Amino acid sequence: MKNNEHPKYIGITTTVPIEILLSAGYSPLDLNNIFVSDTNPDRLIRLAEKDGFPLNCCAWIKGIYGVCLDKGISEVICVTSGDCSNTQMLREVLNLKGICTIPFDFPTEPNPAEVKASLSKLALRLGTTLEAAEEWRKTLSPARELAHRLDYLCYAENKVSGFEDHYWLVSSSDFNSDYVKYQADLQKLLNTAENRTPYPPTELRLAYLGVPSVFGQELYPYLEQNGARVVFNEIQRQFSLPKGGADISRSYTAYTYPYPMEYRLRDIRTQLTKRRIDGIIHYVQAFCHRAIGDIILRQKLPLPMLTLEGNADFHLNQHQKTRLEAFLDMLKAKKQINL
Template sequence: MLGITALVPSEVIYACRENAVDLNNFVPFSEFQPDDKLCAWSAIWRELILKKEVEVDKLVVVAGGDCYNALVDGEKIELSGIPTLYFIYSFNRDIRLMEENLDSLVEFAGGIKNEKAFGEIADLKQRAMEIDSLRTEGKLSSIKAFEIEISGSDLMGSPDKYGKAIEALEEEDVDFDYRVAILGIPPIYRGFHEFLQSIGLHVAYDEMPFEFIRHSGRNLAEVAESYVNYTFAGNIWRRMEFVEKQLKKRKIDAIIHFQQFSCHHKLEDIILRERFADREGYPYITIEADLPGSTPEQARLRLEAFAERLAGV
């Protein structure tokens, strides 16, 4: 089992006949409260591995362009004896750097043994994009769509399992008052989407999980060309241009910026607020989290007030 700490091209991992597991998917359900931490996400998956609550044979740490706290937490795991690769995204979309990192990933995972995996996963992600469209159209709950999109990072540890999860979904009528976008880090709180749905807020766009399903390729070269455009790891101006197109396409009414304590992306809040609230006029609220758990009462009250405010806009 090959653990990943953020978005890593899983197409390559499965083409090498390895299985991927996104360590972040364990964090919202964990009871660990590590003392030695900045960001709870990386500190908790670090502890889960070091305490052997989660077992991996190898680890790929996204060490550049996405999460910087992961770098040191990954080094601590490497010191424990687990083979570790540091994967770096280019801030300025340098295709050569992406190709070099993909070559290193191929070597680390044991070499490509199943070229067909690229096409099979590309087809799976296309089906996941169709799920995203249903969510945008209000024909599928954001709760179900989020599970598919957030699982696009590791394909649930098995492309077959992921495909069956997609096939199991059926269209439904979703009752809501407003379409909202969640920008930034995926919520560390359990049941966050469920709570939003309960107060009439339909999440029509999850920024980061959408990135997990929109990047793919039918060979290594196409994978490089796609993943070099991973917006969350690059220049924020390009990222905001992409986000703005999504907001208009999905007819978003309001924005929730979800940020994590001690994450460098937290510093982007003022930039995002100036662009989307001050310039574009979107109602905008920032929710900050630290440790996993249920959505706190204070956050619930703020979101309820935000929903009520939308009624007067």
């Protein structure tokens, strides 16, 4: 891009193969991250409700819509299979508002050939190729490796907080729309973190399963104030493509989030053991179809689990704090018995 050219931004409704977008000359914007980091996200929800979005609709869908209007987003990649069941109608309303939307579907099963076909279709739509996207995969690899290193410092060396781990992993969906700055800023943090005094070994080690919550900035510090720390951020970690792959198709085949629960469970079970997890917090978004997956997680996972629901509150209320404290007290008592 020439110095006098402005970036050509395109919104994304969840993690997509951003290598394809970059190879087509776009700068991806994760609309979820823009929404939840806004100083007043309530106003973005109100923009959607003013235009007719129902009260019993997921806050993220309304927030994404509000961001598009507030920021003047003109193009959006809408993931209509493998993410949110409401995105199809969101896409139609965005079209009604004159916003160009491009559908992208993850296949129903993580089959490399089917994934490659979906990626090829998107590349063709955007006027690029998988070969060009593959070069971008190599360019982004160092930034992703730093994110994986940060995650390692969180669970293996106990030098990174749960929120830091969450923030940098979730930001790898679009690298904050500037992968060069993301990489430089993360390297600075890693240089500092390497020399930190580790967190105490007596604290509880938690797994956070499910989509990122609306009160993430408050949840992680609150847990740490009560003697617990998240050392496994499941979906956020998946955004960083932790299993890599021989090529772009394999990378997004190994990415578990869009596929059936059985594929997520394989990764989760491995990480629960590897990270010596004491208990699980499963976050579910109100009015989200993924909340039904809580049934499967409770049946298939061997550890105590607290299901925490949020919507458009953005802050932990006293009831949620009490439930968290009771859950942590139970885990502490259980851990003490097993010593």
